[in-house]
Every structure is written in structure tokens, then in C-alpha cells.
Amino acid sequence: MPLRLRRQSLCHWHAVAIALAAAALHLPAQAKPAVASVRATAQKSAGGEARTAASRRRPTSPSKTKARPAARKRIPAPAPLKYTAPRGGSQLILDLGSILGRASRSGSWGVAVVSLESGDTLFTHNADRQLLPASTMKLFTSAVALERFGPDYRLVTEVLREGALGADGTVRGNLVLRGTGDPSFSRRYANDASGETPIAAVARLVAQAGVRRVSGDIIGDASAFEERKVPEGWRSRYLGASYAARVSALSYNENLLAITVKPSGKSAAITFEPALSGIDVLNSVKVVAGRGSRISVVQREGGMEVRGTIGRASAGRRVQVVAEHPALVTTAAFRAALQQHGISVDGGARLAKAASGAPRVAALSSASIGELVTTMNGESNNHFAELLFRNAARSVGVVGSAENANILLRRFLWEKAQVPPTAVYAADGSGLSTADRITPRAMVQLLGYAARASWHDVLEQSLPVAGRTESLRRRMRFTPAMGNLRAKTGTTNDVASLGGYVTSRDGERLAFAFIYNGRDRWRAKEAMDAMGATLANYQR
Secondary structure: OOOOOOHHHHHHHHHHHHHHHHHHOOOOOOOOOOHHHHHHHOOHHHHHHOOHHHHHHHOOOOOOOOOOOOOOOOOOOOOOOOOOOOOOOOOOHHHHHHHHHHOOOOOOEEEEEEEOOOOOOOEOOOOOOOEEEEEHHHHHHHHHHHHHHHOOOEEEEEEEEEEEEEEEEOOOEEEEEEEOOOOOOOOOHHOOOOOOOOHHHHHHHHHOOOEEOOOOOOEEOOEEEEEOOOOOOHHHHHHHOOHHOOOOOOOOOHHHHEEEEEEEEEEEEEEEEEEOOEEEEEEEEEEEEOEEEEEEEEEEEEEEEEEEEEOOOOOOOEEEEEEOOOHHHHHHHHHHHHHOOEEEEEEOOEEEOOOOOOOOOEEEOOOOEEHHHHHHHHHHOHHHHHHHHHHHHHHHOOEHHHHHHHHHHHHHHHHHHHHOOEEEOOOOOOEEEOOOOOOOHHHHHHHHHHOOOOOOHHHHHHEEEOOOOOHHOOOOOOOOOOOEEEEEEEEOOOOOEEEEEEEEEOOOOOEEEEEEEEOOHHHHHHHHHHHHHHHHHOEE
């Protein structure tokens, strides 16, 4: 039978022949003949110069020879982090440790896992390290609010009168809107059937109480909270975003204001949503040729100025801004709502504290605390968190401030969950602050207490579900954690975190806290998802 050499063997002998020839010519063994493909590749070399075979043969002076830059090494992508099926506590420790060991090239980790059935600590890694929590801080806000108020409690926004109400329906004095930090005092809570907004509902209740005219001013009372509207540690670059709305006891529509500008002949027409009246609004918008527009808003304590240009052919421009002075904007919106219900107001809109003993004219209750916590955790709504946090402080008879709420939170954690006061510092209730600090052990201790509390179901049901809802709907899909693990997420530029509950393969309830501080957030989330699914797949 004739001997057949395979193609691979021929290629091998061809390469050997080239190497021998190169040696004879004192050339490097890797040198190859110059061909068109080499020329094409050479055009992509450093400096963009095309190097041909002829140019390589041209003699050059050593002093003029340029060193070719070293090729940049390609860093291989890290291997995917996968969940495991540990059997026994020792294997669980090894598996979680292995995931963490391959998780991130930089940054700091803190992890704690406890059994709610036995109280055993199953795994820790830097469990007592103080770390930025991001939005997992909302677990602490949820717990202290539910503990202080209970799930069914409702906040109340009141209307008071500073003066007698005459038989003709005239309030001879001022009408006061007093806020208590109700997050549901917002357009999103408009009546499903009628579309009536909460501020319109309050105005309607005032009209139903017989008020037809107010001889004085409409006053906004935001004294239930401290005057500081921006919490400690909020970065200045956050402040124009809706997730960093100002904090006030008298807030409406989550302190967001929409402004629409349209050309109207030689001038611009400006409308607000919600409608405002009783404050100074300076219209400095110029109508110009074309369709373009540039609109900006300058907000002051007594009003605002709308600036810019609007094209004569423009259909209009709508901009949304964060209300810098939310209590004043809410008061002006209330004045406009009163006028829409046929109540005339002689004075303007301003802020002050209600006179002591002023009688109530009307009141509007909020959604329940349980509903507010559910919205806060499902959406990770910072505005809801800040108002609930300060209201928790108010429940013990002090002004609603982040400082007082932090003191209350630390006392609650120590008395109920044996968390040392130094393990938690809450500069705000949302986790947006760069001054916040918690330890993973403190989080699982809180979750352990919450699991025994009467309001536990409300808290757990408020948390996103892995692979199913809200911020976890795309995470841990088609793993043992899907539909099982419930947790609060946290994400900023420097933080990825996850804290909540999961049930193991043999039905054991576990509480966990995963916190990463650093810039490799996507890899950290991948590690958290692998650890969460591993806990769901764990069996003693």
C-alpha cells in the first residue's frame, strides 16, 4: 500500500525546511517570506507605517533604528462564576470562599450568612468591616419605620386655619397646609376612578368644609422636619437627578416640577405641572426664529425664573426639574388647587409654622406604611426612604432629622438585634450618602430580628424576587434562587450590595448580606448571583 502523508505532516516538514534555510542564512528562526498578507498586516503597526520586504532589507544605521513597541498583552476575560451544590457546612464554606476568591481584582468585600432556623453563622468574610451599603440601607429604614408605626399606620397632611370661618365662607386670616412627610402626597397616587390628585383632594375637602374665600395667605408648614434639604454625603453631581430630590416634610409629587414652554405670538407661554400660584415667576424666555429651544430654570427662595429661547415654529418644550424649595412649590400648588375649586385667595403663598392651637379644616391620610415600604423597596425609591426615615424619628417626639433618625436606629438595633451602635452609621435613609456605613454582620442580625417581628411578611414581600421582579428580574434566572431568593439590591458607582432571604435545598431559611465596595461592580454582581444560587442549592 502506498504511504500517504497527512496534510498536517506536510505542513510540519515544510516548516522544518524553512527553519533550516533560515539557520543557514543566519536569520531568526521565526522569519517568514514577505508576502502580500504580511504587507497588509504591517500597515497596522505602530506609527501607521507600511513595512515591506524591500524596506526590511534596506540597511539602516543603528542610531536611526526605532525600537518597535512591545505588543500589548491581552488580559483574558475571567472565567464565569458559577453556582455550586454544596453538601454540608464545610463544603459551603469552601464553595463560597472560592467564588469570592475569583470575584474581583480590586475593591473590598464583606459577607455574612446565618441560618434563621438554628442561629448558626454559616459563612463570614470581613463580616465586621464597615462598608458603604448603597440602597441596602433601605432594609434598615424599612425595619425602623415598621417597628415604630406598624404596617397599617397612615401619615396625615392637615389644613388648618388661623382665623375665624365666617358664615359667608371667608377665613379671616391665613390657611395653613401642614406636612408630615407623606411620600404618597404625589400625582402617582391619583384616584384611579376620577383621576383626582392628592393635592386636589385636599382642596376639595377644604371646599366641602365651607371655605369660599381666604382673606390672608396660604402658608406652608414644613416644621415637622429639619430645614436641611440635602443629606450629609450626597454628591453635588447627584442633585439635578430625580433620585436625589430635596427632603422636606411638605413635599408634593416627589418634589419634581415639570415646566412646559410654548411660543405664543411674540412671547412665550409657561405652564407648570402641578399648577402654581401665589409665588413670583419671572418669564425671561425669548421667542426666536426656527423650531429649536433652550430652556433653563433658576430657582430662588421666593420663586423662580424661566430663561432661554423657544422657536416660533416649535411645538413646545417640556423640562423637568428638581424643586429646590419643595415646601414653597407645594404651597403654591395648593393655592392653585384651591382656586380651581372656586376658593378665592387674597394673599400669596409663603412658608411659616402654624399658629399654636389652629383648628383643623381638613385632613388627608397617606397610603399605609406597609404600602410605602413596598414601593420604596420595589423601586428603590430614595425619596420615600428619606421621608420614612425622618418620620421614624418624629415618632418619639423629636424633629424629623437624619441625625435623630440615626440615633433611633442605633438604639433599635441594639435593643432588638444586639447590633453594637458602632456597626451602623446612617447619614440618610436611602443609602445614597457616601457617609453611610454598615457591617455585613449588622445586616444579617437585622434580618434575623425582622424574621421574628410581627411585620416580617410586609418586609419580605416588599423585596424583589430573583429572576422575577423589579431589580432582580434579570438576575439568577434559571438557577435554584429563581423565585426563591428575596433581597434588596444596592448599586452606585462604587458599591454593589445584596441583602435578604433565601431557602436552601432542604428547606432551611437563611439570611445573607453581600457587600462590595470598588469599581468592579459587574463582576461583583456576578459573584453575588453565584453565591445566592449556591445558598439556594445548599444542603446540610
